[in-house]
Amino acid sequence: xxxxxxxxxxxxxxxxxxxxxxxxxxxxxxxxxxxxxxxxxxxxxxxxxxxxxxxxxxxxxxxxxxxxxxxxxxxxxxxxxxxxxxxxxxxxxxxxxxxxxxxxxxxxxxxxxxxxxxxxxxxxxxxxxxxxxxxxxxxxxx
Amino acid sequence: xxxxxxxxxxxxxxxxxxxxxxxxxxxxxxxxxxxxxxxxxxxxxxxxxxxxxxxxxxxxxxxxxxxxxxxxxxxxxxxxxxxxxxxxxxxxxxxxxxxxxxxxxxxxxxxxxxxxxxxxxxxxxxxxxxxxxxxxxxxxxx
Amino acid sequence: xxxxxxxxxxxxxxxxxxxxxxxxxxxxxxxxxxxxxxxxxxxxxxxxxxxxxxxxxxxxxxxxxxxxxxxxxxxxxxxxxxxxxxxxxxxxxxxxxxxxxxxxxxxxxxxxxxxxxxxxxxxxxxxxxxxxxxxxxxxxxx
Amino acid sequence: xxxxxxxxxxxxxxxxxxxxxxxxxxxxxxxxxxxxxxxxxxxxxxxxxxxxxxxxxxxxxxxxxxxxxxxxxxxxxxxxxxxxxxxxxxxxxxxxxxxxxxxxxxxxxxxxxxxxxxxxxxxxxxxxxxxxxxxxxxxxxx
Numbered sequence: 001x002x003x004x005x006x007x008x009x010x011x012x013x014x015x016x017x018x019x020x021x022x023x024x025x026x027x028x029x030x031x032x033x034x035x036x037x038x039x040x041x042x043x044x045x046x047x048x049x050x051x052x053x054x055x056x057x058x059x060x061x062x063x064x065x066x067x068x069x070x071x072x073x074x075x076x077x078x079x080x081x082x083x084x085x086x087x088x089x090x091x092x093x094x095x096x097x098x099x100x101x102x103x104x105x106x107x108x109x110x111x112x113x114x115x116x117x118x119x120x121x122x123x124x125x126x127x128x129x130x131x132x133x134x135x136x137x138x139x140x141x142x
Numbered sequence: 143x144x145x146x147x148x149x150x151x152x153x154x155x156x157x158x159x160x161x162x163x164x165x166x167x168x169x170x171x172x173x174x175x176x177x178x179x180x181x182x183x184x185x186x187x188x189x190x191x192x193x194x195x196x197x198x199x200x201x202x203x204x205x206x207x208x209x210x211x212x213x214x215x216x217x218x219x220x221x222x223x224x225x226x227x228x229x230x231x232x233x234x235x236x237x238x239x240x241x242x243x244x245x246x247x248x249x250x251x252x253x254x255x256x257x258x259x260x261x262x263x264x265x266x267x268x269x270x271x272x273x274x275x276x277x278x279x280x281x282x283x284x
Numbered sequence: 285x286x287x288x289x290x291x292x293x294x295x296x297x298x299x300x301x302x303x304x305x306x307x308x309x310x311x312x313x314x315x316x317x318x319x320x321x322x323x324x325x326x327x328x329x330x331x332x333x334x335x336x337x338x339x340x341x342x343x344x345x346x347x348x349x350x351x352x353x354x355x356x357x358x359x360x361x362x363x364x365x366x367x368x369x370x371x372x373x374x375x376x377x378x379x380x381x382x383x384x385x386x387x388x389x390x391x392x393x394x395x396x397x398x399x400x401x402x403x404x405x406x407x408x409x410x411x412x413x414x415x416x417x418x419x420x421x422x423x424x425x426x
Numbered sequence: 427x428x429x430x431x432x433x434x435x436x437x438x439x440x441x442x443x444x445x446x447x448x449x450x451x452x453x454x455x456x457x458x459x460x461x462x463x464x465x466x467x468x469x470x471x472x473x474x475x476x477x478x479x480x481x482x483x484x485x486x487x488x489x490x491x492x493x494x495x496x497x498x499x500x501x502x503x504x505x506x507x508x509x510x511x512x513x514x515x516x517x518x519x520x521x522x523x524x525x526x527x528x529x530x531x532x533x534x535x536x537x538x539x540x541x542x543x544x545x546x547x548x549x550x551x552x553x554x555x556x557x558x559x560x561x562x563x564x565x566x567x568x
Contacts, residue, residue: 010315010318011314011318011328011441011442011447012311012314012315012441012447012449014441014442015437015438015440015441015442016437016440016441016442016443016444016496017196017198017255017442018442019198019259021172021437021438022168022172022198022199022202023165023166023168023169023172023438024165026164026165026168027165027296030163030164030165030295030296031294031295031296034294034295043355044295044354044355045353045354045355054159056159056161056164056206056209057164057206058205058206059204059205059206060164060202060203060204060206061202061203061204062201062202062203063200063201064198064199064200064201064202067198067259069329070328070329070442071327071328071329113159117161117209152457152460153299153300153305153456153460153470154299154305154307154453154456154457156299156300157295157296157298157299157300158295158298158299158300158302158354160300163295163296165296169438172437172438173436173438176436176437185497186437186496186497187495187496187497211471212300212470212471213469213470213471301480301482301539303482303543305456306452306456306482306483306486307449307450307452307453307456308449310448310449310452311449314447314448314449338443340443340445340448340490340493341448341490342489342490343488343489343490344448344486344487344488344490345486345487345488346485346486346487347484347485348482348483348484348485348486351482351543397443401445401493
């Protein structure tokens with residue numbers, strides 16, 4: 001299963017060259033992860049209150065293929081590549097009018113929040129939801 | 143040779159967990175690249191006016207080691223790992239009080255600006271400056 | 285007539301106190317103006333291409349009434365208070381679950397874009413659209 | 427007494443028109459207030475830990491006089507116009523090469539932090555420091 005959403009490219013995303021300033025793409029990546037968790041029933045607020053946990057990004061690999069401009073509609077698509085004891089590897093792709101815009105691999109880590117930041121095991125009910133987004137080709141051969 | 147600078151972590155960098163929101167680190171990475179080019183005598187404005195060119199980021203790989211909070215002073219250090227015909231691979235490391243914060247590998251591509259975005263060869267005078275920042279261990283064995 | 289839209293408050297909007305960092309509200313105000321112009325048939329891109337013009341904000345007065353947090357849904361409502369030869373005075377109000385969040389008065393100025401930034405008269409077709417959003421109580425007594 | 431600082435206008439501040447996107451000026455205003463409090467010995471972190479308090483912005487009035495571009499050096503100057511039991515009215519002016527860029531009046535309110543946000547009286551030691559920045563012409567006639 002894939003999680004998909006769309007993002008309208010706005011004036012505030014764009015730089016003096018008229019194209020999206022790349023840190024803004026990372027805000028869009030973060031929004032996508034946030035919406036996906038909420039869609040699965042685990043809003044960031046819920047994870048914080050019920051599990052005392054958050055999912056900070058610990059590793060990010062992103063390749064930018066073509067630029068976007070104000071008014072473009074970015075199609076985003078998320079699958080899970082791998083799920084470990086406390087980490088989750090996501091693949092997030094985006095395209096605009098069938099042109100790939102960026103491909104990102106994002107590693108999140110389930111951690112405690114507060115003064116001490118420590119790895120936690122992903123709770124079973126969250127793991128169960130995430131597994132539905134495991135990339136099918138990978139899942140088939142695992 | 144290394145290019146170094148410091149960044150004060152501010153309220154605006156931090157998220158509800160009280161730590162730097164990671165897209166803000168990419169703004170800091172971008173500022174570091176911007177300052178480095180200016181330090182070499184090629185401010186972004188100069189590159190635009192003299193060469194009709196910019197250096198968009200085409201690939202980014204970043205690993206976050208430990209969180210930063212408001213008031214921390216982030217030490218940044220940049221070297222060049224590789225320089226191709228139009229691309230530049232930079233390694234940017236950051237630490238706070240001797241703790242590594244992030245390690246980034248950033249690939250920039252020298253490109254024309256305007257409606258058409260095309261690769262350009264890096265002009266000799268810019269290449270000459272950049273070569274002084276080639277990582278010494280790599281440079282020694284090349 | 286009013287122009288209305290909704291904005292979901294996200295993690296990226298919020299500060300270490302867990303509430304929206306106020307410059308983010310101004311990004312939301314800007315998005316609202318951008319959407320309103322697009323809704324009227326004059327996307328920023330269109331204004332730039334057809335009229336060589338933009339609508340920079342020249343004055344802003346904003347009062348913050350109550351804080352918002354991640355997951356809140358902000359209701360935004362825009363009317364035009366006044367339209368001059370080149371300036372437009374907008375009133376933008378926002379509420380969350382019937383609590384007022386902010387009230388802004390924004391003055392935009394229709395200006396040329398490029399190296400020289402000069403006031404322009406608002407073209408008749410844009411003026412015609414904007415007049416439909418003139419605040420009724422003001423319009424009635426004008 | 428005035429509090430002054432300088433801000434370098436960067437690529438990330440600028441929009442597709444090549445000028446500073448105005449919500450970025452509000453980030454600069456916030457940084458200025460943050461630095462001023464730290465300069466007086468009351469960093470935001472200190473106020474939070476010692477007084478359980480913060481100084482959210484409750485009202486903002488800003489007039490933009492002329493645009494700034496990448497590479498400009500913005501001179502900022504802050505005085506206090508008025509200090510009440512829990513509120514502080516600041517005047518922040520900025521100029522670039524003797525051209526006024528913006529004039530802001532910012533009202534801060536000393537408040538408790540946490541789930542309940544309530545007004546607090548400004549502690550005597552903070553009030554004492556702030557009074558040194560009271561605008562002299564106003565102070566002289568008060």
